[in-house]
Amino acid sequence: MDAGIMDTLQNIASAFIEYSALMLLVVLGFGIAYIIYLYICDITQTEHAVRRNYPVIGRFRYLFEHLGEFFRQYFFAMDREELPFNRSQRSWVYRAAKNLDNTIAFGSTRPLNQSNEMLFMNCLFPTLTQDVVPTHAVTIGQDYAKHPYTSSAIFHISGMSYGAISKPAIRALTKGAKEAGIWVNTGEGGLSPYHLEGGCDLVFQIGTAKYGVRNSEGHLSDDKLRDIASHEQVRMFEVKLSQGAKPGKGGILPGGKVTAEVANIRGIPEGKDSISPNGHTDVHCIDDLLDMIHHIRHVTGKPVGFKVVIGFSEWLDEMLEAIHRRGPNYAPDFITIDSADGGTGAAPQGLMDYVGLPIRRSLPLVVDKLNEYNLRERIKVIASGKMINPAEAAWALCVGADFIVSARGFMFALGCIQAMQCNKNTCPTGVTTHNPELQRGLVPADKAKRVKYYALNLMHEVGVIAHSCGVKEARSLQRKHVYLIDERGVPEPLTDRYPDTTPKPEYLIASTADKAS
Known part of the structure; x- marks a missing residue:
């Protein structure tokens, strides 16, 4: 070449x-x-x-x-096969929290013939938009607490302690709750300044260690109770007897999450595991419990109730008989029923997997007992435990709950991705960690909007279900509106399993009379 x-x-x-x-x-x-x-x-x-x-x-x-x-x-696996919350459940929360379109296409992925699944019975003539009425308000502690509490919202934020969740998480929750008109339960970790910043209504939870209201010996302090009650935002007090993921076991906060500030609020040593007693050391029987409730209401002037996971239920008869014997002033103003499949940041697996009754069984049991003893109007019922979507909340209202509370649903609204690291200090989204580098991912001003939209959109969709069933507002839902799939795959009315013993409230009777006329 x-x-x-x-x-x-x-x-x-x-x-x-x-x-x-x-x-x-x-x-x-x-x-x-x-x-x-x-x-x-x-x-x-x-x-x-x-x-x-x-x-x-x-x-x-x-x-x-x-x-x-x-x-x-x-x-x-398909979307509905992940646990503890499947992708379908979480995706609904994420879209609701971002205020995005929550419609879906092509068909349901839910198994409509699976045992114990719920189906709501739509009405031939559903409620028209012009016939919808505002959700009926419910008052807790009326005639018995000096400062009763009234709310028309059906969905609120369950107990999450400062310490278990982070400072920016508390700030986002309380600010969002204020905008949505719902309450925040403080959890057993005491009242932090960040709970008060948002301006929302608060339920102060008294755990077995009595953090925030204990004296130097660890006993209930009347002075500290009055101090907490002096905050107008603190609307109610809840005595925690047990919680869903660990009934019979006190709160567990690993030492790595017990910062100087958390330790100061709780009144415990910094850096050491915070282990609450399995039960209240000063409550050994029904009379002790009723005495405590009566005493706290007298000292604070606010409604007082208790939170419990139902296991053996004979004590319900004993308690309700004692209330009739001692008088309604000794009754709790509300009972929060937690489900065995509730969540927590840390619990022994044996308790989390095998102990307690799920809400599907315990809620109708408690409501029916209250009706049996004619105490349903006196004692309000709050349902808790794995109810993060509209259908679960609507079911609880049908069974007889006055309010529904959720913790993990609002964690998803904050950005939780179910990383299963709540018991460590390594939460990648900043929700349950005190690591400043990880906390910076959670910006309270932005996440507060998601808290607000999640609550409002869930309550709106519960209303959509109610209107489909032919009632004018969510609290008018009754057991007759729900069918459950039996073991043969056949739908059966919920009233077949749990006959509806609930006396109709006055506003329902009036509504029925209007329709008849």
Whole structure:
């Protein structure tokens, strides 16, 4: 081959290599610049905690989440097979919290013939928009507490202690609750300044260790009770006897989460595990419990109730008989029924998996007992435990609950991704950690909006179910509106299992009379 041609080819090859190298450097430069741009975008945005805490690489979560739909379709489990909350349940909360469209297409993925599944019975003539009425308000402690509490909202925030969840999480919850018109339960960890910042209504929970209202010997302090009750925002007091994930076991807060501030609020040593007694050391029988409730109501002037997981239920008869014997002033103003499948930041697996009754059994049991003893109007009922979607809340109202409370639903609204690290100090979304680097992913101002929208959208959709059933507002739902699938796959009325013994409230009687006329 001619030498000139060879030189030309070599020059072309050399130029191509130089051009390719230059282009590679340009592409790498653009790539690095783009990664820097993404990094800056991620650490400065406030909407997504995972991206804020894990800039750039956190974006892969959303890619994998998107691809997961296709992988699950062909290789893995469907959306409804994850636990403890499946993807379908969580996705509804995420969309509701972001105030996005929550309609779906093509058909339900829910097994409509699976035993114990619920079906609501729609009415031939559903309630029209112009016939809808505001949700009926319920008053707790009326005629018995100096300062009774009234709320028309059906869905509220269950107990989560400062310590178990983070400072920005508390701030977001209380600010969002204020905007949504719902209450926040403080959990057993005491009243922190961050609970008060948001301006929302608060339920102060008294756990077995009596954090925040204990004296130096660990006993209930009347002075501290009065101090807590002096805050107008503190509307009620809840004595926690047991909770869903660990009935018979006190609260557990690992030492790594007991910061100086948490220790000061609780009145315990910094850095050491916070282990509450299994039960109240000053409550050994029904009379002790009723005495405590009566005493706290007398000292604070606020409604007082208790939270419990139902196991053996004979004590219900004993308690209700004692109330009739001693007088209604000794009755609790409310009972919070927690489900055996409730959640917590830390619990022995044996208790979490095997102890206590689920809410599907315990709620109708308690409501029916209160009706049997003619105490249903005196004692209000709050349902708790794994009810994060509208259908569960609507079911609880049908059975007889006055209010529904949720903790994990609002954790999802804050950005929780079910990483299952609540018992550690490593929550990647900043909800249950005191690590400042991880907390910065949770921006209270942004997440407060999600708390608000989640609560409002859930209550709206409960109303949609109610209107489909032909009633004008959510609290008018009754047991006759629900069917349960039996072991043969056949729907049966809930009233077949649990006959509706609930006397109709006056506003329902009036509504029925109006319709008849």
